[in-house]
Amino acid sequence: MPALLLLSAVLVIGFEKFVEWRYGAAGSIGLLLLAIGAKAKSPACASVGATVLTVSVIAPAAP
Numbered sequence: 451m452p453a454l455l456l457l458s459a460v461l462v463i464g465f466e467k468f469v470e471w472r473y474g475a476a477g478s479i480g481l482l483l484l485a486i487g488a489k490a491k492s493p494a495c496a497s498v499g500a501t502v503l504t505v506s507v508i509a510p511a512a513p
Contacts (some may be wrong), residue, residue, distance in 0.1 A: 476506040 470478040480503030487496025 473503075473506045476502060480504075480506055 466478065466481060469481050473480075480499050480501075483499025484496055484503060485499070487493065487499050
């Protein structure tokens with residue numbers, strides 16, 4: 451059980467670092483808000499997080 455917990459934590463932290471590296475601070479904030487909204491079952495917070503994450507993903511492709 452502790453090994454599974456450690457592996458899960460490593461994967462989550464690795465994914466967060468990848469998002470921060472690829473999409474910057476706005477991507478990290480969006481991911482954080484999305485996770486908090488899902489954990490707290492708050493649709494408003496999750497929607498704001500999803501919107502911020504989507505904008506940070508699409509923004510580099512926009513002219």
